[in-house]
Amino acid sequence: NAGVMQNPRHLVRRRGQEARLRCSPVKGHSHVYWYRQLPEEGLKFMVYLQKENIIDESGMPKERFSAEFPKEGPSILRIQQVVRGDSAAYFCASSPLSLVVDTEAFFGQGTRLTVV
């Protein structure tokens, strides 16, 4: 029973390119969360999705960032026209139930994005 799978583990993009980060949740989990960890900072919430729905995107920058969790396939975090400040580790977590009902979240290995 595989855990949360994120790919790629490392991604290098030039300024202005698009970055696409993938997250396959634990099998059977329908709740997915994306977090960003800037260098030397703590993790920050970005977006919470259930299958095909964005529940809360209050932590995601309004421009250039988007997320989806289609009925089939992994959740995708897309960053358009990347800038150096987007360089960070992006973590995905999944849970079987909403975190509000005190369920454990399972985290992936993260994708380390470097913008050059």
Place this chain on the structure above:
Amino acid sequence: KNEVEQSPQNLTAQEGEFITINCSYSVGISALHWLQQHPGGGIVSLFMLSSGKKKHGRLIATINIQEKHSSLHITASHPRDSAVYICAVGDVRNTDKLIFGTGTRLQVFP
């Protein structure tokens, strides 16, 4: 002031020592999570608790809801325990958001 504060920020210990990492929070919570992050690696959930105490092997986590404080203890520490330990709370004001502390970097020397 951060809503979740951890102390100490950095901690070094000799193998075998008893370790305590503290977490204080200022918001109402649904649950508190202790996470472990190895250098360059992913994040592993160690504990989720909303009251009392939990124990897994050499790790013990306690929470005092009235004082808004939690501690993570490591007994008989080992170099493989070297990692960043992160406290995160589920915020009842805004469901499903975890608020993270900045982590405690632990190094255990043989």
